[in-house]
Amino acid sequence: MFKTSTHILLFILVFCHFISADPVYSQVTGFEKYKTAEQFEAYLDSLLNGQHKFPDSIQAYQNQLLSQKQLLKEKGNLYTKLYYFIEMAETNSLLDETAQAYQNMEEALHLVPFSKHASLHFKILQAAEKTARKHRDYKTSIDYLKRMYESGFLPETSKQLADILLSIARYNWNMHNYHESIKYCDKVMPLLQEQNYEEGKIEALLIMYQNAHYSTQDSSWNVYLRQALAIAEELKDSAQISKVYYTIGYSFYRENEHLKAIEYYKKSRSYASIKGSASELTTVIMQQLSYTLIDSVESVNQTSSYIINQGIKNNIPSVLSNAYRGRAWYFAKTGKKDSAVFYLNKAFESRQALSEKKDASPGFYRYLYDVAMLIPDYELALKFLNISSAQTRQISKENNAKELSTARADFDYQIQRERIHKLSLENELQKEKNHRQRLLIIAIVLLLIIGVLFLLFAQNKYAELRSSYRELVKKNKELDKIKLQLKSAENQLQIKSNGNSNGKHIKDENLLYLRIKELFEEEKIYREQNLSIRELAERLETNTTYLSTVINHRFEVSFKTLLNKYRVNEARNILETKKYANLTIEGIAEKVGYNSRSTFYNAFKEITGLTPTQYMNGLDKD
8 A cells, every 4th residue: 555655656746747847748738727718818918918938949839739639629618729729829920830820810719709709809819910910911910900990899989999090001001002091091080089199190190191102292291290290299299209300301301302301300319318219320320311412421420420339338239230331431432441441341240240131231232332432442342232233133032932922821821711611600500401402402593593584684685785786877877878868969959049049148158168068078177186167267268257157057067066077977987898997996086087085985976876886886796
């Protein structure tokens, strides 16, 4: 008995030691501590706040999670299953397997439908959006943010709701979807007004400025920046004022108005709460760049020295490469080649030390090339030019590959999401499968019957329409023949009448009438695109009033209608004889005297009752 107890005790001690010595296993077995919604929400809060810790070996931890999957399916409660999917999503995110991370999140969301677990569902959406944001996957971030917004979980008085809309607007701007960004700015502004959320208003106005700058040709951006500045000044918030002044300076920089840009960069710095902070030094870098572009040598000297001193003092190495670049330019402009070379190399080394930028700064190395050419040092210049060109090519390749990869990931994500949805529906519909199959067959039969009836109806209508087209074209032809016969008879009658009359007015009118017909029918002056009644009157050596009277009397139409009739008749002749089969509709319109497609279409339809295209279709069917 004693030996048995001793063995059991030893086994327990060894087992406890094994668990305590393996943090990965310990964390996996932590499934058991999530038994209520409150406990799981606390876990989600720690995840959203960045307080949740993961083991050093993410891959090993993920393998341990996978080993528990089958056990969870059989015995796990709702919250342990949710924990599994969220942890798998987070580890996939850390391993840059984003498509799989999104699928895990969707599986977690499926377990807690919004209608039953609104709070949990919303927080999981927040965690999913955080994952997308971390990977700068703005498209997926927008998708999750929209689902949060459309859930109706947050009241309109919630600033969190306004922040969601602002994020959607900002991410759309980042993706150059300016009109979509503007739409969400319009949605959020009434909420910001109602909530009296002044910082949010400033953010919205700055986003609206960015949209206006890229989507309009005017300077409407001024309005948004002025409004943002007025709110920041009313708040007396130095940080907000500094941010707005920086943006105004940057707007002038974009417009190549560097003196104004420098003025606002200085204002921004005057409101910076901490001198030498990362945000203030970013402003100084832009100020230095504007000084360079206006060739203010001494100013570049002063600003670059300030950036170097403050960057080293406050341990902000990311700003040093730009400062060294400015120093190199200053010494190149003052003819100090050795110093310029020294700082060019410093700038290069400093940028190489920034892992996130060293292989993605073609513009920076191009600038170093320009400075090297000023000295000149052709060996250095060639070095920087080669780096800049190579990075430009690489970025282009990566962008193409990233677009393809993103498209594939999106496609895979949508497939997996649809798969989960499909499995869910199949599970819910299993009990009524036979009944639903019968309904489906009935529905299919009805749809087929409706489809056949619709096809018959459409075929009948199409036949009627074809017949109507043919009849209309035939009537137009017959009407033209009758009109020609009437006009011929009228001409003969007028000639006879004129021969029997001694009235000077009648003779003059008849001569003018015959001369008009000659110009239109033989010389075809209607083909002249700018022909007016004034120009015709000058050719006939008469005045426009008398000419208009004769046209109205003899042709029984106005000058404009007469002109359109001759033009349209020739166009119809071209269409009927296919004399100019290689001409487009626009080409025919131009040939008969029109300089506008729309004018031609309107005149053609007014005279024939059909558009040129309909007229052609009617001819083809004859």
